[in-house]
Amino acid sequence: MNLIFLGPPGAGKGTYASRLGIRLDIPHISTGDIFREEMKKQTELGKLAASYINKGNLVPDEVTIDIVKKRLSEPDCEKGFILDGFPRTIAQADGLEHAEIKIDHVFNFLVGEEVLIKRMSGRRTCKRCGAIYHIETLKPKTPGICDKCGSELVQREDEKPEIIKDRLRVYEEKTAPLIDYYRKRGLLIDTDGDRPIDVVVDELVSIIQ
Numbered sequence: 001m002n003l004i005f006l007g008p009p010g011a012g013k014g015t016y017a018s019r020l021g022i023r024l025d026i027p028h029i030s031t032g033d034i035f036r037e038e039m040k041k042q043t044e045l046g047k048l049a050a051s052y053i054n055k056g057n058l059v060p061d062e063v064t065i066d067i068v069k070k071r072l073s074e075p076d077c078e079k080g081f082i083l084d085g086f087p088r089t090i091a092q093a094d095g096l097e098h099a100e101i102k103i104d105h106v107f108n109f110l111v112g113e114e115v116l117i118k119r120m121s122g123r124r125t126c127k128r129c130g131a132i133y134h135i136e137t138l139k140p141k142t143p144g145i146c147d148k149c150g151s152e153l154v155q156r157e158d159e160k161p162e163i164i165k166d167r168l169r170v171y172e173e174k175t176a177p178l179i180d181y182y183r184k185r186g187l188l189i190d191t192d193g194d195r196p197i198d199v200v201v202d203e204l205v206s207i208i209q
């Protein structure tokens with residue numbers, strides 16, 4: 001099952017994809033997580049990505065398409081994958097088509113702007129394993145500490161209010177056109193992302209099966 005998760009920043013893509021990936025036993029591939037990992041290691045790619053991400057802009061298409069194509073050629077993707085945050089531009093979606101990577105469904109998560117801002121400003125992410133929490137809606141057992149690996153929870157660099165606004169603007173301009181792109185191809189499934197996490201994930205499982 002080859003899936004794409006589409007939706008604005010803060011819609012819950014990473015939260016839903018990490019849970020669905022476990023349920024379906026397929027890898028959850030987040031381009032944002034890949035870039036953040038490279039940024040942590042301060043590689044050349046990480047430095048390049050940081051210069052875009054920390055301003056709320058998109059990393060250039062050529063760089064991103066190459067990374068995803070390479071990742072999808074790894075053996076664990078043979079039984080399927082969830083792409084979270086890719087494609088994010090028409091050029092990236094064309095890149096997938098040109099590579100003849102077949103997609104079964106594109107889930108488009110619908111969440112209002114006020115909720116998106118609350119979700120992003122209250123999000124906390126594990127420094128080591130990337131697990132996602134929220135200070136109100138998804139609290140860790142011990143404040144500031146990851147339930148899974150015991151590391152510190154931090155706020156992302158791109159979570160400052162002015163950068164959140166830029167990310168939402170970039171989403172409208174560059175990514176929202178993908179809704180029509182995939183609707184025209186008969187792949188789009190609109191999903192209400194403003195419901196309890198387990199309800200959303202159960203619905204995804206029932207649609208897929």
Ligand code: AP5
Nearest residue numbers: 009010011012013014015031032057059085119123133134
């Ligand atoms: P990326 O990391 O992909 O960020 P994003 O798309 O902006 O989305 P987020 O990760 O902020 O939100 P999400 O939808 O995953 O929500 P989450 O599950 O965390 O990308 C970051 C940057 O990298 C981009 O800005 C860009 O610069 C670059 N980049 C990445 N991909 C790229 C590409 N393809 N091309 C070019 N550049 C690229 O949830 C948010 C919060 O809400 C959490 O705290 C969570 O606990 C909570 N929550 C989630 N669901 C619920 C719910 N149902 N109920 C209550 N709380 C919930």
Ligand code: MG
Nearest residue numbers: 013014030032
């Ligand atoms: Mg995410």
